[in-house]
Every structure is written in structure tokens, then in C-alpha cells.
Amino acid sequence: MKHIADWALNVAALRGASYADARLADDRSRGLATKNGKIGHAADSESLGIGVRVIADGAWGYAASDDLSRSAVEATAALAVEIARASSRVKQSEVRLAPEKAVSAEWTTPFQIDPLTTSVEQNLDLLLKIDSELCAVKGVTLAETNMNFRREEQWFVSSEGSNIHQTKYTTGVGYAAHAFAGSDIQKRSYPNSFGGQWQNKGYELIGELKLVENARRVGEEAVALLKADQCPEGVFDILLDGSQLGLQIHESVGHPIELDRVLGMEANFAGTSFLTLDKLRKLRYGSDLVNVVADARQEHGPGLGTFAFDEEGVPAQCTPIITKGLFTGYLTSRETAHAIGANRSGGTLRAEGWNRLPIIRMTNISILPGEKPLTREQLIASTEKGIYMETNRSWSIDDKRYNFQFGCEVGWELKNGKRTRMLRNPSYSGITTEFWNAMDAICSRDEWVLWGTPHCGKGQPQQVMGTGHGAAPARFRGVKVGSAYKGN
Amino acid sequence: MLKALLTFMLDKNKAADIFGKIKKYSSADEVEALIYGGHSALTRFANNTIHQNVTEANYVVSVRTAFDGRTARATTNKVDDESLKRVVAASETLAKVQHPDADLLPMPEAGGGARSTQTYPVPSRYFEATAAITPEQRAEAVSKIVGVAQKHKLTTAGIFSTSESVEGIFNSRGLGDWYSQTSSEVSVTMLAADSSGWQKANSPNVAHLDAVTLAEIAARKAFESAGPHEIPAGKYTVILEPAAVLDIVGFMFFDFGGLAILDQRSFLNNRVGTKLFGENINIWDDVAHPLQSGAPFDGEGVRRQRVQLVENGVVKRLVYARATAEKMRKSEYKEKVGRIEPTGHGFSIPNEMGEAPMNIVFGGAREPKTVEQMIGSTERGILVTRLWYIREVDPYEKILTGMTRDGTFFVQDGKIRHGVRNFRFNQSLIHMLSSVEEMGTPMRASGEESFDMVVPAMKVGEFNFTEVTKF
Numbered sequence: 034m035k036h037i038a039d040w041a042l043n044v045a046a047l048r049g050a051s052y053a054d055a056r057l058a059d060d061r062s063r064g065l066a067t068k069n070g071k072i073g074h075a076a077d078s079e080s081l082g083i084g085v086r087v088i089a090d091g092a093w094g095y096a097a098s099d100d101l102s103r104s105a106v107e108a109t110a111a112l113a114v115e116i117a118r119a120s121s122r123v124k125q126s127e128v129r130l131a132p133e134k135a136v137s138a139e140w141t142t143p144f145q146i147d148p149l150t151t152s153v154e155q156n157l158d159l160l161l162k163i164d165s166e167l168c169a170v171k172g173v174t175l176a177e178t179n180m181n182f183r184r185e186e187q188w189f190v191s192s193e194g195s196n197i198h199q200t201k202y203t204t205g206v207g208y209a210a211h212a213f214a215g216s217d218i219q220k221r222s223y224p225n226s227f228g229g230q231w232q233n234k235g236y237e238l239i240g241e242l243k244l245v246e247n248a249r250r251v252g253e254e255a256v257a258l259l260k261a262d263q264c265p266e267g268v269f270d271i272l273l274d275g276s277q278l279g280l281q282i283h284e285s286v287g288h289p290i291e292l293d294r295v296l297g298m299e300a301n302f303a304g305t306s307f308l309t310l311d312k313l314r315k316l317r318y319g320s321d322l323v324n325v326v327a328d329a330r331q332e333h334g335p336g337l338g339t340f341a342f343d344e345e346g347v348p349a350q351c352t353p354i355i356t357k358g359l360f361t362g363y364l365t366s367r368e369t370a371h372a373i374g375a376n377r378s379g380g381t382l383r384a385e386g387w388n389r390l391p392i393i394r395m396t397n398i399s400i401l402p403g404e405k406p407l408t409r410e411q412l413i414a415s416t417e418k419g420i421y422m423e424t425n426r427s428w429s430i431d432d433k434r435y436n437f438q439f440g441c442e443v444g445w446e447l448k449n450g451k452r453t454r455m456l457r458n459p460s461y462s463g464i465t466t467e468f469w470n471a472m473d474a475i476c477s478r479d480e481w482v483l484w485g486t487p488h489c490g491k492g493q494p495q496q497v498m499g500t501g502h503g504a505a506p507a508r509f510r511g512v513k514v515g516s517a518y519k520g521n
Numbered sequence: 522m523l524k525a526l527l528t529f530m531l532d533k534n535k536a537a538d539i540f541g542k543i544k545k546y547s548s549a550d551e552v553e554a555l556i557y558g559g560h561s562a563l564t565r566f567a568n569n570t571i572h573q574n575v576t577e578a579n580y581v582v583s584v585r586t587a588f589d590g591r592t593a594r595a596t597t598n599k600v601d602d603e604s605l606k607r608v609v610a611a612s613e614t615l616a617k618v619q620h621p622d623a624d625l626l627p628m629p630e631a632g633g634g635a636r637s638t639q640t641y642p643v644p645s646r647y648f649e650a651t652a653a654i655t656p657e658q659r660a661e662a663v664s665k666i667v668g669v670a671q672k673h674k675l676t677t678a679g680i681f682s683t684s685e686s687v688e689g690i691f692n693s694r695g696l697g698d699w700y701s702q703t704s705s706e707v708s709v710t711m712l713a714a715d716s717s718g719w720q721k722a723n724s725p726n727v728a729h730l731d732a733v734t735l736a737e738i739a740a741r742k743a744f745e746s747a748g749p750h751e752i753p754a755g756k757y758t759v760i761l762e763p764a765a766v767l768d769i770v771g772f773m774f775f776d777f778g779g780l781a782i783l784d785q786r787s788f789l790n791n792r793v794g795t796k797l798f799g800e801n802i803n804i805w806d807d808v809a810h811p812l813q814s815g816a817p818f819d820g821e822g823v824r825r826q827r828v829q830l831v832e833n834g835v836v837k838r839l840v841y842a843r844a845t846a847e848k849m850r851k852s853e854y855k856e857k858v859g860r861i862e863p864t865g866h867g868f869s870i871p872n873e874m875g876e877a878p879m880n881i882v883f884g885g886a887r888e889p890k891t892v893e894q895m896i897g898s899t900e901r902g903i904l905v906t907r908l909w910y911i912r913e914v915d916p917y918e919k920i921l922t923g924m925t926r927d928g929t930f931f932v933q934d935g936k937i938r939h940g941v942r943n944f945r946f947n948q949s950l951i952h953m954l955s956s957v958e959e960m961g962t963p964m965r966a967s968g969e970e971s972f973d974m975v976v977p978a979m980k981v982g983e984f985n986f987t988e989v990t991k992f
């Protein structure tokens with residue numbers, strides 16, 4: 034495959050590109066789903082193609098093609114240069130890339146079982162078993178399950194001499210029970226909502242999650258929610274489970290630290306960021322307990338943002354983002370690193386596939402667990418009065434990432450350290466920095482899970498990317514609860 | 522040579538040849554292929570600079586095989602014989618391991634299974650001028666937008682994109698349908714120190730896009746909303762420009778599919794036939810409308826019908842894929858949901874969602890008002906350019922949350938007074954469409970939260986803003 038990518042580099046050089054890279058990707062995936070005891074869908078997909086990225090006349094061009102014949106690859110590279118020259122007609126300065134050592138490397142996601150080689154029949158049987166457990170609960174009106182596998186093999190070569198061959202595996206699985214009665218639709222999901230838990234690992238993930246064992250409870254909770262009291266409106270201490278905290282990190286830390294947003298490059302679509310450059314190492318992002326890293330390295334765990342090299346050949350790194358509450362880092366690329374005075378990229382340039390230009394994306398943006406041993410049950414026991422919320426139901430945040438509102442599937446009233454009644458339609462809202470400064474407890478390593486967010490959208494044309502978020506249950510003092518239903 | 526390779530377009534004959542091979546390679550009872558793709562280009566700018574500039578050529582062959590109640594799909598973007606054999610085999614392998622489903626219908630015959638008297642011509646949406654646009658021409662248009670920004674001492678960000686695409690469906694019962702179209706789109710954001718403005722438009726015909734006018738409107742919104750005041754959250758009369766209307770109402774149309782009712786996940790559960798919205802709300806799905814776009818057939822090849830979903834505020838009809846219509850006829854809801862028949866709105870099979878109307882056209886008011894007239898008749902209210910990050914808070918009351926963005930203004934005594942800090946709303950769509958006081962002339966609008974549709978601007982009473990953000 035490398036020789037195909039080399040055709041592109043040669044033509045780009047001949048046409049006068051000052052820099053070029055070519056990414057050839059072979060992407061295979063499988064999606065299985067059931068609904069109410071029947072197969073929802075079973076589908077395989079493969080996509081193979083090449084993307085050529087060049088700088089000519091100090092500006093960017095990118096062209097991608099599904100045709101890997103020599104003539105088509107060379108024409109694609111020539112077109113990338115032609116596009117770069119067109120770009121150079123509207124520029125304020127020349128693109129410059131932070132230096133990076135050329136590397137030759139091979140890397141594959143560590144996995145035990147290649148998910149695409151597992152039995153489809155057995156996988157469907159497992160999903161149908163879960164489905165039947167959900168449907169067995171009286172009052173469940175809709176049961177859905179899903180299982181997803183992906184293998185992305187990629188060859189990256191650059192005019193600076195890099196030659197990187199990486200293969201990433203992803204496994205995802207989840208299910209949900211819905212209950213409709215009267216004028217209310219409620220839902221419970223497991224292990225997370227909107228597709229479940231996703232990690233960069235093999236089929237072994239499926240066995241780790243106790244999927245069948247939890248199905249009855251999940252169905253029962255969906256039905257119980259119909260009769261639960263409405264979550265009250267007011268200011269409360271709240272506890273969030275790890276999966277909800279993971280999404281909170283994604284939206285109110287992960288996106289605002291993207292340096293391309295900060296620099297206005299996403300202003301038309303995804304938006305900008307409140308984290309202007311003057312705030313680096315100055316802003317109190319959160320309380321002393323808040324420590325967040327952007328860590329793409331294998332040792333961080335099997336997150337959707339784990340790799341060996343990003344899509345411009347920069348090695349995976351760990352960047353401290355929030356250190357004891359202080360804002361300490363952005364997500365950067367070779368093009369943007371100089372904006373914060375860095376002499377090297379943080380290695381966060383990623384692309385959805387061969388047909389998309391890599392852009393700054395979250396890797397694994399994780400909050401570190403508390404150092405003092407603290408289980409979820411101990412956290413609940415230490416809370417006099419509050420609301421514990423589990424599993425995301427809705428999420429929304431403004432285009433600078435200040436004001437957010439999240440809804441969860443289920444709430445539990447906490448009184449004198451005990452769960453009392455179930456609450457339906459819990460939601461909370463706030464301003465990003467006020468919220469993180471209100472965190473006064475986080476559970477320790479045993480409760481920490483590296484969650485996957487498989488469907489993060491960004492860029493034009495839009496690219497969907499998986500990101501990882503390690504989190505443990507945590508407590509926030511004095512948070513606004515219930516305004517989602519205020520006035521309705 | 523270069524041009525010839527990169528402007529290669531798949532046509533119906535070549536696609537039919539590909540399907541011929543697929544049929545030959547398959548041993549399934551039935552086989553179907555969706556063949557689609559094309560090329561697209563997008564010139565993206567920010568900080569008055571073209572910072573990303575991309576193009577893509579890609580064609581996809583997606584094969585569905587069926588064996589006696591069992592079906593599955595496999596997709597590839599390669600059309601050589603080996604790849605076609607592989608994709609057929611992958612689809613067959615996935616289908617064969619399943620338990621038969623008695624509800625799976627045979628594939629539709631030519632004509633798509635819809636009543637042919639209901640079909641009508643869709644206008645041509647293929648324009649040579651759009652297909653022929655070069656990177657230089659896109660850069661030229663962007664340079665004019667940047668010129669507008671510089672004239673007003675603003676910073677601009679946005680896109681100019683063009684594409685040429687084809688979409689075909691073939692099956693072993695002799696169905697074969699084909700559609701091609703071009704698209705072009707401009708989206709412009711203008712940024713000032715503490716304010717911004719935005720406009721977006723698209724058309725199959727690039728000659729209908731006026732980038733400079735869009736840039737001027739966005740610029741005016743940016744400087745007129747400078748120095749935004751913070752005013753308290755609460756219920757306000759709002760004037761929603763068409764893009765804001767489409768982004769919020771788009772969240773309800775997935776509930777207008779018959780399967781959403783059968784699955785009891787629709788806010789229309791027990792509400793079809795009732796007056797849910799104001800008397801002035803009329804909504805159709807109509808792929809042939811001159812301002813609409815997209816293929817005139819659905820994911821199974823059924824021709825799309827024009828369906829009136831809402832008439833004078835009453836939810837009148839739902840849309841159906843073939844299998845859903847079949848199920849609905851046997852269901853407990855069959856007397857309560859209006860006419861039941863395949864309407865050509867199904868998604869490609871297999872899927873869990875069934876169908877949805879995706880070519881929405883709103884009816885206008887008897888006396889349409891311009892946005893300026895709506896402002897003129899407003900004692901105290903908020904003018905909204907655009908909504909953002911909309912999510913469903915409550916599925917049955919259809920409460921949606923989201924933010925205003927890029928041009929939010931305080932209106933008092935019939936005049937725009939000043940920009941305001943952006944609001945978060947938590948608004949029931951049912952209440953919103955029951956409180957529409959005035960409407961404009963429906964136009965093709967495009968946002969980022971929902972699919973494009975033909976909608977009017979709306980003046981809405983008692984819109985529920987619950988919080989204010991910091992800018």
C-alpha cells in the first residue's frame with residue numbers, strides 16, 4: 034500500500050508542494066441491532082481510499098479519491114496542489130508547521146479477540162437474549178440493542194519521510210428500554226445511552242460488561258420512572274455517575290480546549306471558545322480536586338482516543354489540561370502549536386476517514402480519580418441532602434461552551450447519606466467554570482471507567498469521531514436543578 | 522487527463538451493469554443494490570483566510586440480499602469484480618444466520634409499489650454551472666466575502682461548497698430508478714469584538730447563490746448586535762427567522778413515521794387526528810416542490826408521494842414504508858391514524874426507524890408578513906437569527922432545549938433596539954406551533970440542527986427562555 038501513497042507524494046513534489054502527506058485507509062465495520070425481539074439490522078461496510086494533503090504557495094489543499102489506480106492517485110495529488118494554489122489567493126499569512134521528527138512505525142490496538150471474526154449468529158443471539166430480558170418486564174414498550182465493530186487500517190507517508198502503519202479496533206455495545214404510558218415516555222439505557230459503551234479493544238469488551246445480568250433491572254427502572262416523582266426545581270448538591278461526568282467533560286472541557294476553536298477556525302459551525310489565549314495558566318477552571326488530562330497513549334487505557342500517532346504523524350502524548358484546578362493546556366496540531374508558543378504539536382489531529390481532512394479532535398480527555406479511597410456508596414453516604422443523577426438523556430451547550438444544560442435518565446433523592454425516592458426527568462444547568470469550581474469530591478480509581486463517546490461531530494464537511502473520557506462519580510455543590518421543565 | 526479522471530460520473534447504464542454482476546454473483550432469493558456517490562468540494566475560510574479546502578470523489582455500492590424472511594446489507598466503495606463478489610457474499614452471510622422474520626416483505630416491483638397515479642415529475646436539479654465550478658471560482662467568491670468583512674472591519678468564517686451526486690436503486694424484481702443533482706451552499710459568519718452575525722443559503726443552481734448579499738446581511742447583524750445587553754430570561758414574544766424555525770421544528774418529523782407510533786416512541790402517540798397546533802399550521806411533505814431537493818424515491822425504491830401531515834393544526838396523516846403500512850393495517854391503531862398506505866418515505870432496509878418525511882414544506886399565512894413587519898408589530902420581544910445545539914428534553918411534550926446564536930436582538934415598540942446576550946430556551950414544540958401569531962412567505966432554509974426545508978419566518982408568543990449565557 035505504501036507504494037500507492039508514494040505516487041501521491043511524488044506528484045505533489047513535482048507540482049511544487051512544499052509539504053505533502055498521503056493517508057491510505059481501509060475501514061471495515063459491522064453493525065448489529067435488535068428491536069422488540071427481532072433483528073433490527075445486520076450490516077457490513079468497507080471503504081478504501083486515499084487522501085492527499087499538501088501545502089503549496091503557503092496554503093492548504095486536500096483531495097481524496099476512492100480510485101487507487103496510479104493515474105487516479107496522481108491526478109488526486111495534482112488536484113490537491115491546484116486547490117492549495119487556489120487557497121493561497123485568500124490568505125493573511127503562510128501556513129507553518131511545528132517541526133516533527135520523521136518516523137517509521139507499526140502499531141495495532143492491543144486486543145484479545147478480533148471482533149470482526151466472531152460469530153454473527155452468536156452475537157445476534159446475545160442481543161436477542163438481552164432484548165427478551167427487557168421485553169419480559171411488564172410495561173416496557175420498546176426494547177433496543179446494538180453491537181458495533183470497526184477495524185481501521187491506515188498507511189501514512191509524508192514528504193518529510195514518515196511512514197506509519199496503524200490498525201485500530203473498536204467495539205461498542207449497548208441497549209435501552211423505553212416505557213410509554215399516559216402522556217410520558219421514559220427510558221433507561223445500559224451501560225450508557227446513545228449506543229452504550231465503546232472502547233478501542235477487541236470483542237473481550239462484550240464479556241466485561243455484565244450485559245444480560247443488568248437487563249431486567251434496566252427494564253424495571255424504565256417502567257418505574259413512569260410513576261416516579263418529578264425531579265424538583267431549585268439549587269441542590271448533585272452527584273453524577275461516571276458516564277454522565279464523561280459527557281460533562283466532553284462538552285465543557287474537551288471542546289473548549291480545542292485550539293482551532295479558540296483561534297476562530299470553527300466559528301461558522303461548531304463555534305469558538307471562552308478559553309481565550311490569555312487564560313492559559315491563569316484561569317481557575319475548577320476546584321483543587323479537578324485534574325484533567327488529554328492522553329492518547331496506550332497506557333491511559335483502551336479509549337476511543339487512543340493511538341500511537343495522530344493523522345499527521347505526531348506521537349501520542351499526555352497533555353495536562355487542568356492541574357489542581359488551574360487551566361494548563363490546549364489540544365494542538367502542527368499548524369496551531371505556535372499560537373500558544375509551543376514548539377511541538379500535542380498530537381491531536383484526527384480524521385473520520387480517508388476522505389476527510391484531519392482536524393483537531395479530542396483524544397481521551399479524562400478527569401483523574403481522587404487520590405483518597407472513595408467508593409460511590411461512600412460518596413452517597415457522605416451526602417446529607419442531594420440528588421444523584423445517572424445516564425445522559427439530553428445535552429446542550431452554547432457555542433463558546435459557557436452555559437450548559439444536561440438531562441439524565443434517572444435521579445435519586447439523597448437524604449442523610451441514603452438513596453430515598455426515584456426522581457424522573459432530572460436535569461441540571463450552569464456555567465462551565467462555576468460548575469467545575471463546585472466539585473468537592475470525586476471517587477477513586479476503583480470507580481474510574483474510560484467511557485467512549487462514539488459520535489462527536491465537528492468540521493465542515495462534518496466528521497464524526499470517537500473520543501474517550503475517563504471519569505468516576507463526583508459531587509458538585511449548589512447546582513441549579515430542574516430548569517429544563519421550568520415554564521413548561 | 523486530470524479533468525477526465527476527476528469528473529468521472531457514474532450513470533444509470535453503468536450502474537445497471539454493476540447491478541447485473543451483483544445479481545449474477547448472488548444466490549439469494551432476492552437482491553437489491555443502492556448505488557450512489559459523486560464528487561464534492563468545500564472551500565472553508567476563517568480569520569479572513571481560506572484555511573481548509575477539500576475535494577472528494579467516492580462511489581458506493583450497497584447490496585441487500587434476502588432469503589425467506591432474512592435480510593442484511595453490505596456496502597463497499599469498490600466496483601471491481603472481486604469486490605462485488607465479496608460484498609454480495611458478506612450480505613448473504615449476515616442474512617443466512619438470522620431467524621426468519623414473517624414481517625419481511627418481498628422487494629417491490631418496478632414502479633416502486635406506490636400507486637402510480639400518485640407520482641408526478643420532480644423538476645431537474647442538475648445544473649452544469651454548479652458541476653463545473655473550479656477551486657479558483659470558489660476562492661474568488663470567498664475573496665468577495667472577505668472583502669465585505671474587511672470593509673466593515675469584521676472577521677469572517679464560513680464555507681462555499683459545491684457537489685454533483687447520483688443515487689440509484691435496482692432490485693431483482695426489475696425495479697430500477699436513478700436520480701442525479703447538483704448542490705451548492707454558502708454559509709457566512711461575521712465576527713465583531715463581542716457580537717456576530719450569520720447567514721446560510723443553498724441551491725442546486727450555484728447562480729442562485731448571492732454570497733455578497735449573504736455576507737452583507739451577516740455583517741449588519743454583527744455590528745448591529747455589538748455591545749449586547751443582558752436582559753433577564755423569561756417568556757418573550759420571539760420573531761424566528763426561517764433558519765431558526767427549521768432547526769427547532771425539524772426535531773418532530775421523525776415522529777411522523779408510522780413505525781414511531783407502532784413503537785410508541787412518538788409524541789403523536791394517541792394524538793393523530795387531534796388538533797395539536799394552531800389553526801394556521803399546515804405542513805406537507807413534497808419532494809417535487811420547486812424549492813425542495815433530493816431523490817423522488819425512498820430507500821426501497823418506492824416513489825415519494827405528496828402527503829399533507831398537518832391541516833389547520835390537526836395532525837392528519839403519517840408517512841409509511843411498505844412494511845410499516847402492512848403492520849399498521851393489522852394494529853390496534855389502524856382506525857386512528859388516517860389513511861394507511863406506503864408513501865415512499867422508508868429508509869433503506871434493514872433499519873429500526875422505519876420512515877420519516879424529509880421534504881417538509883410549510884404552508885404560509887393568509888396574509889404573509891415580512892420579518893420587518895413582524896418587528897414593526899411587536900411591542901416587546903426578541904428577534905432570533907439562528908438556534909444552536911438543540912436537543913430533546915422531553916419526548917412526549919416535545920420540550921426542546923437549545924441556544925440562540927449569531928444575532929439575537931431586543932425589539933421594543935416596533936423597532937430593533939440592541940443586541941442581547943444569548944438565551945437558553947426550553948420550549949415545547951406543541952406550544953410553540955400553537956402560539957404562532959404571524960408568518961412570512963415560506964422559503965428554502967438551511968441550518969445546522971435539522972435537514973433543509975421550506976419554512977416561513979414566525980412570530981411566536983410566550984417563547985420560554987430559561988437562562989442567559991455570558992455573551
Ligand SMILES: [Zn+2]
Nearest residue numbers: 283288489490
Ligand atoms: Zn463533541
